[in-house]
Amino acid sequence: MIIGLPKETKDNEFRVGMSPGTVHTLTNQGHLVRVQTGAGIGSAFSDDDYRSAGADIVFNADDAWSAQLVVKVKEPTEPEYRYLRQELILFTYLHLASNKSLVDVLLATGTTGIAYETVQTASGELPLLAPMSEVAGRMATQIGATYLLKTSGGRGILMSGVPGVAPANVVILGAGIVGANAARVAVGMGAQVTVLDVNHNRLKYLDDIYRGQLLTRMSDGLNIRELVFQADLVIGAILIPGGRAPWLITKEMLADMRKGSVIVDVAVDQGGCVETTHPTTHSHPVYEVDGVLHYCVTNMPGAVPRTSTFALNNQTATYVVKLANEGLNAVRQERTLQHGLNTYRGYVTHPAVAEAFGLTYTNPLQALQ
Template sequence: MLIGLPKETKDHENRVGMTPSTVKALTRHGHRVLVQSGAGEGSFLSDAEYQSAGAMIVSRAEDAWAAQMVVKVKEPTAAEYSYLHRDMILFTYLHLASDEPLTIALLEHGVTGIAYETVQTEGGQLPLLTPMSEVAGRMATQIGATYLQKTYGGRGVLMGGVPGVASANVAILGAGIVGTNAARVAVGSGAQVTVLDINHDRLKYLDDIYHGQLQTRISDEYNIEEVIYNADLVIGAVLIPGGRAPWLITAGMLPNMRKGSVIVDVAVDQGGCVETTRPTTHSNPTYELDGVVHYCVANMPSAVPRTSTFALNAQTAFYTLRLADEGLDAVRKNLALQYGLNTHRGSVTYPAVAKEFGLSHVDPLQALEHAD
């Protein structure tokens, strides 16, 4: 199979879809890999390393996109829609439920879109989302601590406080992978931490491992309001696999929050769990509404691209190799990849995406069968 690795185009997106190690595994299996020159530079991976792994370096993005399968990190931007073509397998993060134009573009071009974030094992795990959720969760607390500084528009609160002065009050909405990792860093910094979730088992897990170092609350409107109104930092860590995140914080709640408090909405890729969330970039990461600083960068892990690239490839390489070796048969044989299939030759194959935009949904296996 001919596989393309284009350079990422989103603002300050320094990750890359494949490491030289993944490329080497592909070329050893007899596949051809086209790497756009400079694709790995942001993660300190040189063209020479890719060439040593057996790749061919191409200068133009359109050459890498002309492949049978394109492997990326982030979803195509509008400027890249013209590179989409029928029968292409696109393997990347897609987050279609919050991006109708991209959804329509994939359908119109007949692209087979397999989304990292919806690849799901029989046990319900999301193996390709987990590594970036771990990175984003840990970063969310670090970033929140930075923007709590007065010089960045925050309340001027130190996360761990000092003897005789209270530490920061941190509220984390969601006890999944992002929330758990955010809590780990927040507790470690000495902050007062409260985690909210609808899943009692997850709250019990956190309560057991932290032995009273954090508080847990069931996530409902009453508890959310009480906790966020007393918070210096709020981290949005809600996940609806493949779907749009619910608004847990409405615009009407903001005036009651502390002035200079900070919201880091990690769910921004899914539309955000705060009504006032809108995607920002690393170049212009924050905005202020009703005295509350919002940080809503949609590709947070790209700020630590080398860590993120290697963490992501440790999970994606297995599926990339299977898709290269078996093509669409890999999807037919592998339940996790069936969950990952979001679009195929003009059909939406993921229920949450179809529901969000009022489109019809086709079962993945049925779509694959009818398209042959």
């Protein structure tokens, strides 16, 4: 199979879809890999690294995209829409539930879109979303600490406090992978941490792990309001697999939050769990509403690309090789990849994407017949 690795085009996105190690595995199995020149520079991989792995280096995006399978990190940006076509299998993060324009293009062109974030095992795990959730969760706390500085527009709060002065009050909405990793760093920095979730087992797990170093609360409207109003930093870590995140913080609630407090909405890729969330970039990461700073960058792990690319490839490589070796038969035969299939030849093949936009859902196996 011909596999394309284009350079990412999203603002300050320095990750790359495949490491030289993944490319080497593919070329050793007889596949042709076309790598756009400079695709790996942001992650400290040179063109020579890819050449040594057996790749062909191509000098424009057109050549990288003219492949049977294209492997990326982030969803195509508008300038890349022209490359989408029926013969293409696109394997990347898509986050379609908050991106109607991309849904429309994928359906109109008949592109096969397999989304990392909805590839799901029989046990319910999301193996290709997990590594970036780990990175984003840990980054969320670090970023929140930065924007709490007065020089960054925040309240002027030190996360750990000092003897005789209280630490920052950190509220984390969601106890999944993002929330657990955000809590790990926040507790390590000495903050006062409260985690909310509707899943009692997740709260019990964190309570057992931290043994009183953080607080857990059930996520309901009253608890959210009470805790958010007391918070210096709120981290949005809500996930509805493949679907749009619910609004847990409404616009009217912001007026009662502490001025100079910070919201880091990691759920922004799925529309955000704050009503006033809208996507931002690494170039312009924050904005203020009612005195509350919002950080809503859609590709947070792109700021630590070396770590992120290795972490992502550790999980995606197996599936890339399977798709290269078997094509769409890999999807037909493996339930895990069927969950990942979001669009195919004009069909919407993931229920959460269909529900988000009132579209007709078609079972993946039915569509693939």
